[in-house]
Amino acid sequence: AQKVTQAQTEISVVEKEDVTLDCVYETRDTTYYLFWYKQPPSGELVFLIRRNSFDEQNEISGRYSWNFQKSTSSFNFTITASQVVDSAVYFCALSEIGNQFYFGTGTSLTVIP
């Protein structure tokens, strides 16, 4: 079974629309971390955010926001007022005790001008 599931393979939105990328994870650990990464067309993998399993507060950073819900094992990522520069593949990831690290399969986001 997948530890991290990103069911949306590809998403296209028109510039300035809001878009939410879904991430569902599976773990039996009580202590774990969740992450989001961005991979733009240039190819590098860029770390965006880390959340601790004990901290369910939502986080906002500019146009980016993250919604962490342990009840549904989800860690969703919303981009508000999307821009062309947001076009990228976004990966969700999970770190369990003992440094087991799992990436989702990624969601390819295309923002159309």
Place this chain on the structure above:
Amino acid sequence: DAGVIQSPRHEVTEMGQEVTLRCKPISGHNSLFWYRQTMMRGLELLIYFNNNVPIDDSGMPEDRFSAKMPNASFSTLKIQPSEPRDSAVYFCASSSRNRDTQNGYEQYFGPGTRLTVT
């Protein structure tokens, strides 16, 4: 501070040749990861090290692949002999860990090595 450094950035070689990819992790990080990314298979974890010791190499495709980490600041991934199906982008990443739980913190990735085997 320098990020994760990988060399070479691009490598083109002929089938059957030996290929060595190099990685210098971020200073102070005690975990190092090697990944391979292709369109068909996505991002695959090949092997990772904690404190220079290989922990999980179950992702290494076959015996043609080997990885070493002789010290905390250097790792290599070797393919011998290389085959066209090894063509991919190979990423190295490093991270630190929570001292109590050993959960890995965020991984920082190098720019990758684009390998083409003809």
